[in-house]
Amino acid sequence: MSRPVDILGRSPVILQLRELAMQVAVTDVTVLITGETGSGKEVLARFIHDRSRRSGKSFIPVNCGAIPSGILESELFGHERGAFTGALQSRKGYFESADRGTIFLDEIGEMPLETQVKFLRVIETGEFQRVGASETIATDTRIVAATNRNLHQAVADKHFREDLYYRLRSVELQIPPLRERGGDILLLAEHFMREFERKHGIDFEGFSPEATELLLRYQWPGNVRELRNLTESLLILERGKEITPDILDRHLVQRSRHKSLVHDPGRTDKNEMNLIYGSLIQLRQEIGEIRQMLQQLVGTRPAALPQLLLPGPASTPTEDSGPAEQPVPRPADTGEETVPLDELEKRSISTTLQKFGGNRRKTAQALGINERTLYRKIREYGL
Numbered sequence: 001m002s003r004p005v006d007i008l009g010r011s012p013v014i015l016q017l018r019e020l021a022m023q024v025a026v027t028d029v030t031v032l033i034t035g036e037t038g039s040g041k042e043v044l045a046r047f048i049h050d051r052s053r054r055s056g057k058s059f060i061p062v063n064c065g066a067i068p069s070g071i072l073e074s075e076l077f078g079h080e081r082g083a084f085t086g087a088l089q090s091r092k093g094y095f096e097s098a099d100r101g102t103i104f105l106d107e108i109g110e111m112p113l114e115t116q117v118k119f120l121r122v123i124e125t126g127e128f129q130r131v132g133a134s135e136t137i138a139t140d141t142r143i144v145a146a147t148n149r150n151l152h153q154a155v156a157d158k159h160f161r162e163d164l165y166y167r168l169r170s171v172e173l174q175i176p177p178l179r180e181r182g183g184d185i186l187l188l189a190e191h192f193m194r195e196f197e198r199k200h201g202i203d204f205e206g207f208s209p210e211a212t213e214l215l216l217r218y219q220w221p222g223n224v225r226e227l228r229n230l231t232e233s234l235l236i237l238e239r240g241k242e243i244t245p246d247i248l249d250r251h252l253v254q255r256s257r258h259k260s261l262v263h264d265p266g267r268t269d270k271n272e273m274n275l276i277y278g279s280l281i282q283l284r285q286e287i288g289e290i291r292q293m294l295q296q297l298v299g300t301r302p303a304a305l306p307q308l309l310l311p312g313p314a315s316t317p318t319e320d321s322g323p324a325e326q327p328v329p330r331p332a333d334t335g336e337e338t339v340p341l342d343e344l345e346k347r348s349i350s351t352t353l354q355k356f357g358g359n360r361r362k363t364a365q366a367l368g369i370n371e372r373t374l375y376r377k378i379r380e381y382g383l
């Protein structure tokens with residue numbers, strides 16, 4: 001017998017998921033597995049089967065999205081001779097042939113509504129009828145279903161039965177996306193590299209520290225499948241080379257979106273901040289010029305003009321700011337006072353934080369700096 005399938009990973013989320021899967025494996029309860037594409041839904045379904053009393057029987061994966069809707073029902077439940085045009089002979093469906101094994105219904109959200117009715121009945125009573133038959137057949141099959149679709153939305157859109165949705169959801173195992181599994185990315189990369197080194201007889205030269213950092217920061221839209229495919233491509237196509245961020249970038253699916261990660265992050269931060277400072281300083285100069293023009297045009301004393309100047313906190317007149325006649329020569333009045341760069345930076349961070357309701361991730365993204373830098377600056381400025 002082949003080795004039982006394992007879920008690789010040491011991150012707390014994966015260890016917890018593994019633990020939960022072991023607990024449900026020994027029962028016959030119907031399980032719904034949810035997770036993004038390539039995150040390991042089928043691996044988890046096999047893991048459960050391999051640790052159940054059914055491990056010696058068959059595991060039948062059925063992709064509900066890939067089988068034409070008219071055929072799916074007869075594939076699952078079988079049909080009688082003459083049940084429909086072309087049904088020349090009666091035939092057993094998966095629920096009969098997988099008896100005492102496990103059926104893995106992948107992309108369950110794609111199951112047609114008529115089939116969902118029959119399916120719910122199997123879950124609830126363990127019984128079904130072949131298409132075109134009146135006789136009821138009992139089945140002892142474990143059902144594991146999976147989806148990467150938002151089933152809740154499918155229910156709202158009336159594409160998925162609400163009763164079935166709640167029935168399936170009673171035991172739901174959610175697989176986290178790879179980008180949320182931290183160090184597991186490197187552990188899996190290492191595992192797949194060893195696997196492909198053996199398969200192709202090629203030695204892997206390793207990732208440079210910068211490439212390793214990029215692996216950790218990349219979004220992995222294709223999850224573990226993408227990582228697995230990537231390691232094989234790197235090993236074969238970049239044979240004999242240490243993998244640098246540039247090489248990695250050529251092979252990643254989501255190239256354009258992570259492009260900036262390939263550059264030195266410190267440098268990127270500085271460049272982007274310099275652009276922000278530049279724009280603010282330019283804006284200040286322009287406002288200063290407008291003030292001067294207005295002064296010349298109206299011939300009024302500066303203090304009587306609207307205090308437009310942007311950054312200076314004292315530049316907005318208030319009720320108690322004193323009579324306008326008072327000679328208060330403030331640097332802001334000349335339009336030439338200098339605000340230190342770190343003050344500009346502090347204000348820029350503070351307003352952006354406010355704009356995103358204190359959400360640091362969004363703030364960091366908007367400012368074009370990484371989250372760690374943002375944390376440091378928040379501490380530094382006591383924001």
Ligand SMILES: Nc1ncnc2c1ncn2[C@@H]1O[C@H](COP(=O)(O)OP(=O)(O)OP(=O)(O)O)[C@@H](O)[C@H]1O
Pocket residue numbers: 006007008009035036037038039040041042043044106148224225228
């Ligand atoms: N934890 C894991 N340990 C080892 N290999 C894994 C793990 N998770 C996923 N894989 C590997 O990643 C690939 C994709 O996994 P799987 O087919 O289970 O994903 P899926 O969620 O069913 O994808 P899809 O949504 O496209 O059907 C497979 O090659 C599988 O072996």
Ligand SMILES: [Mg+2]
Pocket residue numbers: 041042106
């Ligand atoms: Mg799958």
